[in-house]
Ligand code: FES
């Protein structure tokens with residue numbers, strides 16, 4: 001079937017869930033009512049390492065309204081075997097099992113759950129639980145563990161380890177006329193989605209549960225619950241219709257899910273457990289890291305050697321891994337490359353994927369180093385990037401399915417006005433302010449994951465498309481509706497998307513920027529299958545005007561199926577269904593990566609980020625006045641929501657550049673700024689102008705829809721573009737992120 | 748929740764309807780709205796007055812409802828996000844937020860909109876820089892700030908045009 005004209009795909013479209021969100025009707029996990037609902041409050045440990053020797057829960061039990069206090073001494077039944085606790089995205093190691101024993105491995109580790117008939121009683125009673133500890137020596141300081149860093153013995157599924165070295169990078173470095181070697185650090189960050197983690201577990205009797213959970217994967221979380229508690233899959237339904245942001249923090253089941261379900265099963269009541277903002281600093285985080293980037297070039301700026309080493313933090317119980325250094329082997333052409341990545345164990349929870357995990361920190365270091373090199377060579381920072389363009393992935397020796405990065409450089413530079421840049425640092429003042437312009441490249445994977453969907457067409461011509469995807473603010477509801485609408489030539493109002501429910505067709509977790517490509521393509525495949533079934537029935541009808549037609553010859557629109565070359569030959573959907581005695585037609589669609597193609601090709605999203613800063617040198621205050629982000633991301637399904645994805649990534653990148661860091665008192669092993677007043681994220685006043693450009697990029701190989709995904713690319717390269725602009729403004733290079741006032745004044 | 752002897756009577760007009768309640772003195776306005784009146788449109792993003800997600804209008808003034816003990820506002824007239832619509836029509840800010848895609852996950856959105864409604868009636872902000880400054884108590888982790896500013900500017904211009912026409 002040839003595609004009919006796309007009316008919705010590619011057009012800026014308001015979110016279909018917009019009205020619900022602006023009227024307060026969209027319900028998030030902790031907002032579902034339940035009869036006789038109990039409330040749980042978690043108590044955290046006050047030490048970072050050791051054992052609990054005594055627990056005093058009596059004062060808590062005395063509080064009116066308290067129903068139960070769970071500790072490791074009376075925790076409810078849960079799986080014994082480690083592997084039963086592994087979720088789809090777990091790194092190698094021993095998953096955290098709340099209240100499993102008296103051992104403490106990080107500050108804030110849950111040691112008790114107080115359950116009461118009101119939120120206030122639970123919270124009050126939780127403050128009365130106390131513990132005595134046998135304190136062991138702890139370490140939360142990566143610097144002190146650097147010398148013990150190790151190559152993770154077991155690889156995390158889906159994360160490629162650094163490739164083997166190529167060429168002779170040490171000798172090439174030695175021989176090159178121009179070289180730099182610099183140390184960078186991006187301090188640990190916390191996702192801090194605005195919605196705090198919460199689970200409402202509705203007890204339906206006989207160990208049957210309906211669970212509303214903050215998660216990026218309803219099926220991942222549902223699978224975790226059935227496996228940990230030994231429940232039948234059909235008895236557990238998990239819903240995540242609306243998710244108040246996540247950025248990776250809700251990929252793995254967080255412990256409020258465990259607590260709500262455990263208490264619910266033990267007490268045979270419905271239970272809600274939410275984390276406090278402060279407790280959200282005791283779940284996963286973007287790992288602290290130290291990186292060394294060594295670059296060498298010839299006198300024209302052609303890269304001769306790239307060496308990139310990273311050491312990143314992990315917990316004592318799991319080897320969290322992400323691709324930090326691999327980017328340095330494929331963003332630019334270079335024959336001599338050496339990349340290394342090691343971990344060091346700290347008394348913290350296991351880090352957790354955070355928006356563009358790995359790339360957000362690794363590319364930041366590489367792109368700052370390349371900027372430094374450009375000044376050493378004496379060429380324009382944009383020029384050095386163009387000069388070293390990689391036309392294939394030199395890590396794997398595969399071709400890119402597409403790479404419109406030159407267009408990003410060109411269109412981004414034009415929009416920004418890069419040609420007016422004065423090359424010498426500190427040369428662009430405006431009154432009291434120093435002005436700086438910086439650039440960076442960005443890169444992120446374009447994945448297609450296995451996904452399934454169904455499309456159900458009813459006799460009245462309405463369509464329902466279903467897949468267990470999630471919408472964490474990404475626009476999934478809307479793009480799936482658009483895809484369905486275009487497949488059947490329907491207005492958006494006649495299409496209902498169903499997502500956010502573990503009982504729907506199989507979907508991966510919502511992450512890695514793969515949802516639009518994977519679930520979107522699955523929905524499209526399901527729609528095509530439903531159309532084909534409709535066509536078969538149409539053809540079979542007595543005196544069918546489509547009797548001699550092939551599927552390729554017809555299209556569906558306006559409630560009819562018709563010949564494209566002779567639209568007069570048509571049948572109404574209602575007529576066809578009536579003749580076939582059908583109420584509806586439902587078909588499935590499935591997609592997955594093309595393994596044969598993957599032997600030759602690999603897919604990435606690219607971007608060029610341009611930043612302008614104004615620096616008040618006396619006060620050390622940096623303002624990011626302009627960002628232009630030009631992205632090559634394949635086909636854009638909805639320019640409106642797509643643009644928002646990039647804006648969000650850029651804002652978080654500005655946070656990485658200037659604001660965000662967990663501040664730990666290493667003597668105590670405690671994060672001290674565990675709240676939104678002291679853990680700074682960008683606020684309205686910090687964000688001025690951001691321009692988003694999507695360059696034309698056609699890619700038929702990346703996914704059946706030609707979509708690459710946009711969730712992460714906006715953050716990659718933003719922090720480096722800002723840092724490079726700060727150098728251009730001030731002549732000062734700060735290599736320790738975030739670039740706060742104190743560091744800039746001291747530089 | 749079982750009633751306790753400490754409970755105190757308090758009454759409110761919430762989104763136009765009167766509520767005569769007996770509530771514990773330690774209950775915040777936010778928890779009263781969310782947990783007891785099931786008006787979950789007001790969001791809890793921190794419970795400490797640090798994020799603005801819980802912003803509601805109390806006697807027309809924008810306030811963080813997580814910082815207010817409900818009984819301390821006995822008699823107040825409260826408007827939450829659920830009360831901004833008029834006869835099924837969205838408030839101009841609600842429409843502008845949808846049009847400008849001024850949200851992603853939607854969790855900060857009710858607070859942003861209530862805060863913006865308060866801002867407009869304060870008439871403190873006259874340009875984009877002042878909008879940004881005066882909206883800085885409302886965090887958006889999804890980073891929709893530029894679109895939020897566009898939406899508010901849009902409604903501010905509509906208001907100004909309407910006032911001009913009226914004069
Ligand atoms: S919940 Fe009230 S300010 Fe954050």
Ligand code: FES
Pocket residue numbers: 194244245473849850851852853854855856886887888889890891
């Ligand atoms: S829209 Fe998600 S926090 Fe603002």
